[in-house]
Amino acid sequence: MKEKRSPSQLETLWKEKDLVNGKISDTLVMIMRTSGCCWAKTGGCTMCGYRQASISSITEDDLNRQIDQALSKYEGEPFVKIYTSGSFLDEKEIPISIRDRIFDEFSDCGRILVESRPEFVTNDVLSTLPRSLTIALGLESSNPDILRTSINKGFTEQDSKRAGMAIKDAGLTVRTYLLLKPLFITESKAIEDSVNSARFADPFSDEISVNPINVQRGTYVERMWKRGEFRSPWIWSLIEVLKQLSGTVNARLMSSPSGGGSQRGVHNCGICDRAALDAIEKFSFTQDPKDLEVTCECKDLWKRYMEAEELLGTATDLDRGFDNDLMIRK
Ligand code: SF4
Ligand SMILES: [Zn+2]
Known part of the structure; x- marks a missing residue:
């Protein structure tokens, strides 16, 4: 039987190495459970199985608890990658209050990476994001x-x-x-x-x-x-x-x-x-x-x-x- 997944738990979290300002650095990687990619809900990309990491009923409270879980494992790594199996900049997946909390909690971090579909990248949104941010685009x-x-x-x-x-x-x-x-x-x-x-x-x-x-x-x-x-x-x-x-x-x-x-x-x-x-x-x-x-x-x-x-x-x-x-x- 399929294990019931908790909406207040991260999908997964691990540590790896990546580059910050050209230097190999410790990196914390987390995959958050969110309500899922807007595009996946209408069929999605042919190779994408990420919808399985999504739970439609996820609340802000659940997302806050996932951040708490990530913070409990955070040891000051200079690079933090936050994947959502969708678009971090889609407010339906990551509400603005959650986005702000994440940037606040990791404000000392040298580099943060999130992913987004291009339609959520607007000048208005960009003006609110930290300069340490890398946005990953799936051009394919x-x-x-x-x-x-x-x-x-x-x-x-x-x-x-x-x-x-x-x-x-x-x-x-x-x-x-x-x-x-x-x-x-x-x-x-x-x-x-x-x-x-x-x-x-x-x-x-x-x-x-x-x-x-x-x-x-x-x-x-x-x-x-x-x-x-x-x-x-x-x-x-x-x-x-x-x-x-x-x-x-x-x-x-x-x-x-x-x-x-x-x-x-x-x-x-x-x-x-x-x-x-x-x-x-x-x-x-x-x-x-x-x-x-x-x-x-x-x-x-x-x-x-x-x-x-x-x-x-x-x-x-x-x-x-x-x-x-x-x-x-x-
Ligand atoms: S845009 Fe990304 S998350 Fe959404 S269906 Fe395509 S590959 Fe999956
Ligand atoms: Zn061979």
């Missing part, structure tokens, strides 16, 4: 067809650009998320799309995080994946995107893949996955492309995989087509 792709057909994002790349420019003009910083390998496109097109999208985002982004798709439960992507019509990207593809962009954009490039090394997440042959993911983590801090040098026999397989996709004209899971055991190893 700069290709309007991919945004509409593969992701069902519900906004355009121009909406993200407007929001990003407004955030920068207000003196805050922007982290842009890109989605590596949305549905229906081949591995090589996915690489091309992320590279193009990063170039599009660079003028309004301080950081660009390339997020390879991770098959989340209860999503349209999961349905396609279960039918063998989707394969999560290879780690080689992620490395390729970072290599092509390295030294050609001003934004810091980064990636912290969820589900990396599993069949649902970005993965290679299984033998080199850990080393490849470690290399990406290192590069995210150093920005040195030498840190992306990884070798494994499966790199040739990845190249052949991409050639086969182009020859056959399909983005279906060719691994699965030839080896049904992979379904069992998920």
Whole structure:
């Protein structure tokens, strides 16, 4: 039976490292339970399973108790990330009183990061936010067809650009998320799309995080994946995107893949996955492309995989087509 989740408890909280003013720093990360993303309520993005972290009946009192819980674990980390599985700047999710309390409680913190859909980024709202704030924008792709057909994002790349420019003009910083390998496109097109999208985002982004798709439960992507019509990207593809962009954009490039090394997440042959993911983590801090040098026999397989996709004209899971055991190893 599914465990009953408390509306006054955070979804989860952990600590990690990230950069503050170019310095590797302790970071507190929390995912708040809120009433949920407004877009998810109308269907949402094809890869998003975040609606499962939402509870429609959540009250202000519940949100205050979640903040209390976060404060009980806070040890003065200079960076605090507050995710809501939606938009922090949507007042229906995070009422202004809660937003103000959060900024007040973490006012000594050097850097705070929240996420928002672009429609909630207005000059009026921006004028009330602390200068230490980074707003993460889920651009995903700069290709309007991919945004509409593969992701069902519900906004355009121009909406993200407007929001990003407004955030920068207000003196805050922007982290842009890109989605590596949305549905229906081949591995090589996915690489091309992320590279193009990063170039599009660079003028309004301080950081660009390339997020390879991770098959989340209860999503349209999961349905396609279960039918063998989707394969999560290879780690080689992620490395390729970072290599092509390295030294050609001003934004810091980064990636912290969820589900990396599993069949649902970005993965290679299984033998080199850990080393490849470690290399990406290192590069995210150093920005040195030498840190992306990884070798494994499966790199040739990845190249052949991409050639086969182009020859056959399909983005279906060719691994699965030839080896049904992979379904069992998920
Ligand atoms: S990916 Fe973001 S915008 Fe899309 S449904 Fe999920 S929370 Fe909402
Ligand atoms: Zn390998």
